[in-house]
Amino acid sequence: xxxxxxxxxxxxxxxxxxxxxxxxxxxxxxxxxxxxxxxxxxxxxxxxxxxxxxxxxxxxxxxxxxxxxxxxxxxxxxxxxxxxxxxxxxxxxxxxxxxxxxxxxxxxxxxxxxxxxxxxxxxxxxxxxxxxxxxxxxxxxxxxxxxxxxxxxxxxxxxxxxxxxxxxxxxxxxxxxxxxxxxxxxxxxxxxxxxxxxxxxxxxxxxxxxxxxxxxxxxxxx
Numbered sequence: 001x002x003x004x005x006x007x008x009x010x011x012x013x014x015x016x017x018x019x020x021x022x023x024x025x026x027x028x029x030x031x032x033x034x035x036x037x038x039x040x041x042x043x044x045x046x047x048x049x050x051x052x053x054x055x056x057x058x059x060x061x062x063x064x065x066x067x068x069x070x071x072x073x074x075x076x077x078x079x080x081x082x083x084x085x086x087x088x089x090x091x092x093x094x095x096x097x098x099x100x101x102x103x104x105x106x107x108x109x110x111x112x113x114x115x116x117x118x119x120x121x122x123x124x125x126x127x128x129x130x131x132x133x134x135x136x137x138x139x140x141x142x143x144x145x146x147x148x149x150x151x152x153x154x155x156x157x158x159x160x161x162x163x164x165x166x167x168x169x170x171x172x173x174x175x176x177x178x179x180x181x182x183x184x185x186x187x188x189x190x191x192x193x194x195x196x197x198x199x200x201x202x203x204x205x206x207x208x209x210x211x212x213x214x215x216x217x218x219x220x221x222x
Contacts, residue, residue, distance in 0.1 A: 022089055024075030031101050031109055033143065034200040034217035035063035036175060040095050041141055041200060041216065042069065043109045050113050052141055052202070054079050055091040062178075065219055066106050069095035081205035084134035087141055106222030110198075115142040121165060121201050127172070127213050131206035140211075141202040143219070150193035150218065154183045161215040163199065172201065174215040196221045 022028075030042030030051065040063060041052045053071055056079065063069060072092040077083065079090025101109070115121065123138045146163035152174060153160040161174035174180075183191055198219045203211040 022073045024073055025092075026073045028071050028073070029098065030069050030071060030095070031106060032063050032065055032067045032069060032095075033110075033219055034065070034176075034202075035059075035095075036177060036216070038094075040069065040071075041202070043113065045109070048109060048112060050087055050141060050143065052085055052088040053091050053095065054081065054088065055094045057094050059094040059096075063095065063097065065217065066101050066222055067097050068099040068101060070098050071095050082131075082134065082140065082203070082211065084131075084136050085140040085203070086136040087139065102222055110143060110222070113143045114198075115144045115201070117145075117147070118166070121170075121213060122203060124213070128210045129203070131209050131211055134203075134211060141200065141216075144199040144201045146199060149195075150197055150199065151190060152179055152183065152193065152218070153190045154180065155189070159183070161199065161218070172213050172215050174218070176215065176217045179218055193218050194220060 029045045031045060032040060032042045034041040037058050038055050039052065040055070041050070043049070044051055045068070074090040074092040076090050080088045082088065121144065122140065122142055146165060148164040150161065150163045153162065159174040159176070159180045160171050162169055162171045164170070199215050200217040200219055202214060202216045204214055205211065
């Protein structure tokens with residue numbers, strides 16, 4: 001059965017992750033781990049930090065995992081829909097693809113960022129948390145290595161991601177449009193992710209006053 005815990009129950013994630021401090025106009029190169037529309041999550045090549053960016057417009061084409069993009073930091077704080085996301089910052093324009101990383105180089109960036117086993121995802125036992133309880137002390141995005149197989153289930157427009165964590169099966173909404181399109185083309189209502197695939201788990205911006213846990217992307221091994 002899937003977890004249906006709803007109590008806020010915030011817990012600190014006991015892992016110090018690198019954070020990047022930015023000034024307006026700074027240029028960074030990020031290795032993409034998840035991207036959809038104006039939002040792009042990636043690993044800063046310089047600091048190794050996992051960051052979330054929000055741009056004023058979508059890129060000219062869809063970005064894919066392990067692409068490297070160049071971004072320019074904006075000074076408009078209103079560009080980030082959730083100011084409690086400690087990893088997030090706004091961009092002056094859409095990310096621009098400049099290359100890609102594969103294999104060991106990409107894995108060396110990902111490995112230190114894996115969410116600690118034995119702790120609630122994002123330090124939160126609930127599947128959602130009230131927006132007014134959010135704080136920058138807790139991460140809003142994580143790279144997760146599930147405890148076993150990952151399955152995807154399609155029900156109309158809804159895509160569910162099921163995986164084991166802390167000894168229980170979890171179900172979270174999956175926002176991976178490419179996977180959804182692949183399942184629609186095949187006509188299959190479910191599929192299994194490849195062995196070793198990881199998940200990019202994040203909190204959404206507030207929806208009706210609550211930030212919800214979702215799987216932004218199923219990330220294949222580089």
